[in-house]
Amino acid sequence: MIDRQPIDTYARQISDEKQTSVITGSTASTDKRFNALFTDYADPDSLRKLAAKIKDHTLHHLDTYLEQAEASLQRNGVTVHFADSGDDARETVLNILRGHEVTQLTKSKSMASEEIHLNPYLIENGIEVLESDLGEFIIQLDGDEPSHIVRPIIHKNRREIARTFQREGIAEDYNDDPGTITRRARVHLREKYMLAQAVITGGNFISAESGRLVLVTNEGNTRFGMAPSKVHIALVGIEKLVPTDRDLGVFLNLLGRSATGQQLTVYTEFISGPKDDSQPSGPEHMHVVFMNHGRTDVLDSNCREILRCIRCSACQNVCPVYRQASGHAYRSPYGGPIGAVLSPLLFGDRFPELADLPKASSLCGACNEVCPVDIPIPDLLLRLRDKAKRAHIPQPGDLPMTPFATLATSPSLWRTAMTMSKAMNHLPIQVAPVRPLQDWLGQRTLPDWHGGDFRKWLKARKEK
Amino acid sequence: MSRDTIFQKIRSALEPIKEKAAHPGFEEAMLISPVRTAGSPVEAFSRNFTTVNGRVMSTLEEVIDLLRAQNHQVGYCDPSLMETLGRPLADAGFEVRTEYCRENYDDYDFGITRATGGIAETGSIILDDAHTSDRLAALSPWVHIAVLSRAAIHPSVPAAIAHLGSSRNIIWVTGPSKTADVEGILIEGVHGPGEQIAFLVD
Ligand code: SF4
Numbered sequence: 121m122i123d124r125q126p127i128d129t130y131a132r133q134i135s136d137e138k139q140t141s142v143i144t145g146s147t148a149s150t151d152k153r154f155n156a157l158f159t160d161y162a163d164p165d166s167l168r169k170l171a172a173k174i175k176d177h178t179l180h181h182l183d184t185y186l187e188q189a190e191a192s193l194q195r196n197g198v199t200v201h202f203a204d205s206g207d208d209a210r211e212t213v214l215n216i217l218r219g220h221e222v223t224q225l226t227k228s229k230s231m232a233s234e235e236i237h238l239n240p241y242l243i244e245n246g247i248e249v250l251e252s253d254l255g256e257f258i259i260q261l262d263g264d265e266p267s268h269i270v271r272p273i274i275h276k277n278r279r280e281i282a283r284t285f286q287r288e289g290i291a292e293d294y295n296d297d298p299g300t301i302t303r304r305a306r307v308h309l310r311e312k313y314m315l316a317q318a319v320i321t322g323g324n325f326i327s328a329e330s331g332r333l334v335l336v337t338n339e340g341n342t343r344f345g346m347a348p349s350k351v352h353i354a355l356v357g358i359e360k361l362v363p364t365d366r367d368l369g370v371f372l373n374l375l376g377r378s379a380t381g382q383q384l385t386v387y388t389e390f391i392s393g394p395k396d397d398s399q400p401s402g403p404e405h406m407h408v409v410f411m412n413h414g415r416t417d418v419l420d421s422n423c424r425e426i427l428r429c430i431r432c433s434a435c436q437n438v439c440p441v442y443r444q445a446s447g448h449a450y451r452s453p454y455g456g457p458i459g460a461v462l463s464p465l466l467f468g469d470r471f472p473e474l475a476d477l478p479k480a481s482s483l484c485g486a487c488n489e490v491c492p493v494d495i496p497i498p499d500l501l502l503r504l505r506d507k508a509k510r511a512h513i514p515q516p517g518d519l520p521m522t523p524f525a526t527l528a529t530s531p532s533l534w535r536t537a538m539t540m541s542k543a544m545n546h547l548p549i550q551v552a553p554v555r556p557l558q559d560w561l562g563q564r565t566l567p568d569w570h571g572g573d574f575r576k577w578l579k580a581r582k583e584k
Numbered sequence: 585m586s587r588d589t590i591f592q593k594i595r596s597a598l599e600p601i602k603e604k605a606a607h608p609g610f611e612e613a614m615l616i617s618p619v620r621t622a623g624s625p626v627e628a629f630s631r632n633f634t635t636v637n638g639r640v641m642s643t644l645e646e647v648i649d650l651l652r653a654q655n656h657q658v659g660y661c662d663p664s665l666m667e668t669l670g671r672p673l674a675d676a677g678f679e680v681r682t683e684y685c686r687e688n689y690d691d692y693d694f695g696i697t698r699a700t701g702g703i704a705e706t707g708s709i710i711l712d713d714a715h716t717s718d719r720l721a722a723l724s725p726w727v728h729i730a731v732l733s734r735a736a737i738h739p740s741v742p743a744a745i746a747h748l749g750s751s752r753n754i755i756w757v758t759g760p761s762k763t764a765d766v767e768g769i770l771i772e773g774v775h776g777p778g779e780q781i782a783f784l785v786d
Contacts, residue, residue: 145768160617167615173608180604183594196752202587212586254774255765271765278767298766302774310724310775314689332748340723340761340776347720348686358590363607369615369742380764383620383632383706384741387776388756396752398714412586416593424597 127480131445138275142267142446145274146437152381153434153490160383171370172494175428178328178361179419185328185361186410192331193408196393201409206236209355209411213238213320214245216353216407222247222318226345228337229253230322231269231431232355232411234453235466238320250312252341254305261288267447267455269433270379275446310344319345319403323356324430325371326408329364332392333408336375336385343387352394352403358410359419359427371430374492378432414466423500426461428493433458435487435497441480450477457487461500475513478504535575612742617705625704625737626784632707636759637772638780644672647729647783651678654779656693656727660684662717665731668785669696684721695721695777699730702737702782703744706758709782710736710744713753722757728777730757734784 134142157164178185190200201216203209209232217225225242227233227249239260242249251260255272259265261284266272273281282296290308295301321342325334333354335342346352362368376382395402418427436442436456447455451474452463460477467474478501487497528534598604621628630640641647647669651659658679661670666682674680684692697717701710709730711722722728738744748754761776772778 141767148768160619162618170608170610170614173605176605177607180598180601183591183598186591186594202585202590204586204589204593208586252775253765254763258765271768273765274768281766298769299771301766302763302771306773306775310689313775314686338762338764339774341774343719343723343755344775347723358594365745365748366742369612369745370610373615373741382636382758383617384708384756384758386636386758386760386762388708388758390748390754391752393752399752400713400717401719402713402753410590412590412593416590416597419594420597 126451126476127441127445127449131449134275134446134448137277138446139444141277142274143443145268145271146439146443149271149380149433149437150490153378153437154381156377156381156383160377167370167374168492168494171374171492172428174362174367174370175493176425178363179359179424179427182358182361182419185363186358189326189328189331189361190410192328193326193393196331197396198331198393198406198408201407202412203409204412206411206413209236209409209413210238210241212409213353213355214242214247216351216409217242217247217318220318220351220405222351224248224250224316225318225320225349226250226252226313226316226341227256227320228322228335228342228345229256229272230320230355231453232322232357232413233320234266235413236411238355250309250316252309252313252345253337254302254309254339254341257305257309258284261285261290265448266453269431269436269454269456269458271433275448309341313341313344314348316345316349318351318353319349320353320355323354323360323408324375325368326356326361327363327365327368328361330392332365332368332390334368334372335389335391336372336387337389338380338382338386340387343389346403347401349403351405351407352391353407353409354391355409355411357415358412359415371492375430375432378430378434378490378492414468417468418462418465421465422503423461423465425495426458426465426497426500428495429458429462430493431458432492434490434492435495438486438490440482440484440486445480449480457481457497457501461495461497461504464504471508471511472513475504475508475511478502478508612740615742616740620705621739625739626734628704628739629702629707629737629782632705633702633709633759633782634707636707638707638709638759638782640782640784642784644669644676647673647781648676650779650781651694651727654727658691659694659696659725659727660692660718660721661696662698662721662731664717665696665698668731669729669783684718686718686720689720689724692721692725694727694729695723695725696729696731696783697722699732699782700736700749701744701747702732703741703756704737705740706756708744708756708758709780711755711757712749712751714751719753723776726773726777727779727781729781729783731783731785734786 442456700712
């Protein structure tokens with residue numbers, strides 16, 4: 121029996137309710153994106169192409185720009201760290217926290233930290249971690265995993281959230297009005313923010329020229345978390361650089377519009393160092409941890425274009441496979457087309473296990489069309505499929521081609537098979553030897569099989 | 585040493601790339617949306633700020649009406665803005681404090697601080713730490729009133745970037761704090777202000 125691909129299995133397991141949440145959410149985001157870009161610009165495509173070129177340039181000179189960024193940050197009073205592996209990154213963060221005697225912190229949404237499972241590690245080591253983004257906070261309460269890059273709880277509906285709040289004592293009664301849910305979170309979270317000694321953030325961009333770290337959020341959680349904190353740690357992938365401040369304009373114009381259809385995300389923060397004398401408040405210590413965690417392997421592959429990604433989630437929202445399967449089906453923090461390419465590459469040791477992801481695509485090309493940095497995702501998916509083939513990684517769902525080849529090369533066998541196949545009209549679908557075929561047949565009625573009729577017709581045909 | 589390892593890995597990954605992409609260069613005009621910047625910077629700012637659910641005001645009466653309608657009483661005012669708004673509001677019966685006390689962050693219904701600039705194209709206000717008396721005063725109250733000089737409004741995002749300045753912390757605020765985490769429904773006032781006001785002065 122040929123089994124389903126893991127992603128299909130996931131897709132079949134999610135409830136109708138969850139699937140509706142995901143489909144409605146992602147469709148709405150796709151529409152907003154389109155409206156924002158096409159109302160504002162006559163030729164938004166030229167912007168995407170420009171952004172792609174700037175990113176390629178940066179990646180092709182990554183050593184130079186990383187060195188420059190390091191120097192700029194140090195000049196601004198930031199302590200710069202480098203972490204090659206996930207383990208290195210986790211230890212580095214923990215050591216910084218221990219150095220400042222931090223026992224309690226807030227964290228704002230960061231994909232880099234999700235990659236290396238930073239939260240559980242810090243908690244095991246006795247540090248109290250509070251996710252400050254509303255969605256991530258709910259994920260934390262539920263012990264769940266985010267299923268979308270920008271909207272981590274796209275798979276949850278208001279009733280589930282209301283039950284969580286009641287269960288966790290954040291609310292005394294059950295109330296599933298989204299406004300009330302948000303208000304309750306506001307009261308609960310700000311009290312906690314004020315107790316934090318440190319804040320951990322990611323970074324959307326770093327300008328190598330000025331060392332400005334750019335953070336974007338809609339809720340204002342990062343800024344709130346930063347208010348009482350003495351220490352700010354930014355965990356940033358080494359590919360997040362742009363050459364100059366001027367280049368930031370290109371990416372800021374594209375990020376909000378592509379992600380949520382906003383011209384700019386509500387809070388766009390430029391941080392270039394710890395508090396100086398001119399400032400009344402702000403963290404006194406700032407650390408930037410540049411994390412590799414597989415990125416140089418991607419740079420060394422024929423899929424390096426994926427490092428242009430600015431994590432906007434537009435490809436995820438538009439993807440028909442993601443909409444059906446939801447983010448968890450991709451078994452990594454990155455769901456949808458970006459995950460299908462990035463995860464098998466980034467988590468190199470898990471390649472065999474994730475090698476089915478590049479196949480979970482109909483190559484319709486929508487992901488490339490919406491990508492603000494013009495990543496040729498379908499091409500990269502094909503390259504990865506090829507890589508899996510070369511590595512001889514057997515895949516559930518791979519059709520055995522040998523029997524077909526034998527049939528197709530022997531006319532007499534073919535004839536017999538065609539006639540015999542008429543029996544298929546009367547067989548139950550369960551006997552189909554391939555699970556995906558069973559699934560497919562389960563939802564469709566095929567016309568009756570007429571195997572061999574063409575040959576009969578051809579023979580009987582009179583020459584004109 | 586992670587640092588050396590990373591640089592080594594980058595260099596060996598880049599080595600086989602024969603044609604390294606050059607920086608494409610670009611004209612700023614390419615980034616600017618003609619629709620959003622139409623009209624004078626003040627007009628464009630007002631239009632775009634309103635689109636993101638901010639409120640543009642220029643008279644004391646408008647501020648008083650809103651605060652009364654929403655039943656707000658206690659607020660903070662940057663001492664240097666007392667003449668502009670603080671004292672007149674106090675005269676109208678509001679309690680206006682010139683010190684923001686972090687322990688009592690929940691006391692304040694409104695906060696009045698200075699915006700160092702604005703961006704017409706996106707309807708954003710710019711807060712620069714060096715000129716904001718307390719970051720939290722612009723964040724914790726339900727209503728944030730940013731006093732913004734009309735002349736400080738930059739026409740576009742590229743123009744605002746060109747004038748970022750040297751402060752260690754600069755933030756562009758484009759509308760009230762918001763989330764769409766719960767079923768994609770837009771809710772304002774998540775952690776920051778639910779009402780964002782730009783009070784324009786000359
Ligand atoms: S691959 Fe492109 S569309 Fe997808 S998240 Fe990254 S930048 Fe956005």
